[in-house]
Amino acid sequence: MAFDNSTRQMYDVDLSCGKCGTHISQLPFQPSGDRPVYCNECNRAYRQTRPSGGGRSFGAPRQMYQVDLTCAQCGGKITELPFQPTGDKPVYCRECLRARRDR
Ligand SMILES: [Zn+2]
Ligand SMILES: [Zn+2]
Structure with a gap:
């Protein structure tokens, strides 16, 4: 199965970002309505602040x-x-x- 980002299905929505309030017109997923959605910028910032499984990219390893x-x-x-x-x-x-x- 080929995964091509350029043809990823986008859902047309009429929402605003739960963080910065930017208008969101498209989402790569169907919004469920019971949780806030975020614009691309906030999503990216959010992803960068949390270590994604094992691949820790910041600073020295914490002393244990x-x-x-x-x-x-x-x-x-x-x-x-x-x-x-x-x-x-x-x-x-x-x-x-x-x-x-x-x-
Ligand atoms: Zn935002
Ligand atoms: Zn315990």
Whole structure:
């Protein structure tokens, strides 16, 4: 199956960017209506700010501390942390940290 960007189907829409308010007349996907859509510029900026699976392009690798702890929430094993544990605060595994942050 050939994937040709120039013939990608575009949907005609009449929306404004959820970030900068720019008018959007075409989208490469059918808008569902229950989430904001963004113009090309904002989409590109958004994509650049989040690391896309493994291919991290910014700065030096973050230092990780080798630890031997258990998650204060789920009890899962924690072998490294992005910070030095002080011992007087509970630490959480990656999944629990993300769940807490998403709230
Ligand atoms: Zn925008
Ligand atoms: Zn956990």
